Amino acid sequence: MNNEQQISILVLDDEPVVCKRLRPILEKKGYAVETFFESEEALKRFKEKPFHIVITDLKMKGLDGMQFLTAVKELSPDTEVIVITGFATMETAKESFRKGVFDFLAKPFKLGEISDIIQKAEVKVRGRIS
């Protein structure tokens, strides 16, 4: 693990429980994790430092998730974005994929489901950076 570059993940969800639950799981796997409750804050941070993987909610106050992920993709097209949302519709899913989202997950979901997706995203990211 030490020889490989550490994969960085940004998690954005305005409900603290999501960040809180995801963080330990990702940290124990060796990812560098930063969590945000507000999209403006998250975007500010992303501009300072692009992340390999972004996990974001869609419905948020202020800058919503769709705007946020659009900005992320513009800043760093190689960043893999995973959308998690409690208001999953066919429309939002389609729009997300059009914007180049890696995967789309409806809340509530099982920890195993998101772990699998992140792992796949990691493989893709590593394929690119090696």
Next chain:
Amino acid sequence: MGDRKRIARQESFNVFFKTFQKILTANNQMLAVISEMGDKLSGDYIFDSQYIRSACREAEELTQELITGINILAPGKYTGLNDAFQHIQSEIQEEQAGRPVIPKTDHIMLYHLINRDFEDVVGAKNANLGEIKNVLELNVPDGFAVTTRAFDSFMSVNNLWDKVKTITDAWYNKKLSVEKASQQIQTLIADTKIPDPLKKAVDKASGLLYRGIKGQKPFLAVRSSAWGEDSGHSFAGQYLSLLNEPADHLLDCYKKIVASAYSASAMEYRRNKGFSEKEVVMAVGCQLMINPRTSGVLYTFDPQMPERDLMLISSTWGLGAPIVDGRSASDHFQVNRRFPYAETLITIAEKTEKLVLQKNGGTKNCSVPNEGRTAASLTPKQLKLLAKTALMIERHFKTPQDIEFAFDKEGTLFILQARPLNIQINRSMIIHDLPDILSRHPILFGNKGTIAQRGIAIGKVFKIFKDEDIDVFPLGAILVAKYTSPRFAKVIRKTAGIITDVGSATGHMATIAREFRVPTIVNTGNATALLESKQEITMDAEENNIYKGIINELRNYHLIEAPIEETFEYRLLRRVLKKTGSLNLLDPTADNFTPSGCKTFHDITRFVHEKAVEELINLQYYHHHDPKTATGKLKLPVPLDLVLIDIGAGLVVNENEKSAPIVPEQIDSIPMRAFIDGLLMPGAWDTDPMSVGLGSFMSSMTRTFSTNMATPKDIGQNLAVISKPYAHISLRLGYHFTMIDAYIDDNPNNNYAYFRFLGGVTDITKRSRRALLLSEILEKNDFFIEVRGDLVVARIKKLTTERMVRKLYLLGVLVGFSRQLDVQMLSDQHVHRYMENFNQLITSNSNIYEHEGSHYEQ
């Protein structure tokens, strides 16, 4: 009967059965929604408050459907259900709006009734102490809480709420200094008369408290217990504590404590921390004063250097207030967090003064006699006891703890307060190292079975194969067993974690594990084979991995994270589940089995279902010749009269056989057929070792009386309402009432079985033994059990068709097997023996049993 009349009646039957079916469907959906909400709490899921909103809405709609249904079946009979519904609904809406409701409880609550679920009612400090006293069974001075409800009624007198708001607004708008604002509010409170009902309640509670201590004049410790205090934010030292107060000062003390909520420093503290003044809700704890020889404070970690794995203890002679206030010299000890809790550093201070109780109330300083000044105020033995106790509390609350304690003159340890300890941890260092440390420890197995309670457990494996093993269970070990058993409750306080091969996350044992917050993984398949006795393991029940060896870093990592259970969404889901999912109406013969007794949506669901079946049975009974249903007696090779009512595709009836008795082969109802098959399993009915005379007497009792002679109420005939996926079976065998309600189709989410067993001809001891036997057998077969005296309620749900069918078969065997056992339950050994008999019975027919349901395999 005229044609028109006949048609009208037939139409009303149609409506009746359609409605009954609808009730069944809504009932099933409701049970599914409730159990899904419970699943979310298990920690295997990530959810948000949107989920909670939509689940509540679904539960609301289903409950309304149920009420509409029963109002059609029994017009005007259960109008109280609407009130019950509206009441529950408005409480849920308040919770969701994030306005924690000051619960409409009594003004006081006795300590022996308090646990952490009552934080809203009694404040955090009282709730923690109640949990320690009642769940962990540690010594806490007896007492009672003056509730948040009491505070609300005090503040409502003379419009105190409004007056306080005017003053705090002025302060927020900088028109008033904080000192002035505080002084004005405190004067208002001092001048307010305590309302009579509150005064009476306090008098009554103190009366009850004093009854326990004959002869002596009682003195009390009166302390604040506000919302939020002692939880995430400590409010340490913001509010008042009064020591050794005579009983007749109690009401004055109460006002002083309430006033302390508005001290200038408390008001500033709240503003700095972003609390609104609306969130000031103050409960008060009143406890018997103990006269300590030594008091002190324990931190379960060194807050500055948590990685050192040490506990810090400060202590002094007499009362502990000087330590807490930092006013006087005290002894300091460092104790290793690991057994045998070795002392690593001892610093004895020169203790010239101590704070002691005054004879007529209050406290005073007095000088310490020479020989005590440089002596240690705690013995090595006391230090070990403290360490052990503190770790137990920490494990329970899942965060590092800041604990106040005292040893009285007899040497008994009392816990006076416990709250989360904030520790300065170098998070980035742990995070940096943890993945490497984890990768160095082999995973013995992972992702097997289900997490029933999250957490990290570290310890040695101890396997339990037989009951005697429980008696020698070592403190702090990890319990590994084939089955879950309610008997493990005996050692739950000693257990670091639990892993079983078989068992369900909703079983009785899982419930106990959750109550005690012991990390638990069930249904792993073969943990007993994969783990060795005395092997040291680290059990990660956050992510379902079992590591070889001890990984303290993993535990520390999770200790620095505030437990996920305490996040807003988890608390909200727990609170709304209390209003939706809890079941209070267990026994339909109990007094509270009424519309107004319904406190949750689950209660309403249960009530409606029970009454709908009752209506159906009555209708069937009083109107024999209903054209829409096939009704008839079932012909069985055992002496049991059973009337079947088919309400939809539960029977295969040929035109020419219509008048003949029904044979089991005709039953097409999935649960009914499985039940009857079980009942008829070789040996299930005729394992009867009783004398012939008594036996024949008993079997005659299983014949129901002629259906024309008595109403179902009088005699309780053996009756089953069935359809293709459904069976409602009520039996009166001997003197027992058995009720089974089951639904099985090809969607596991719809499936459930409910079993209830009550009554018996013999004395209560024998009946309780039988209840024990039944519950043990059912528990081993993954049922969720509740036992009250001789009432046994067992539930299981969401299994595949095949497995559900096997459960119904098992219930059939069990009903046959147990129908007169209470007569024979002469001693506790019999419980064990009959349990073995039952297992043998199943084993010797395993070819049949294993085959049962296999044709439903998908």
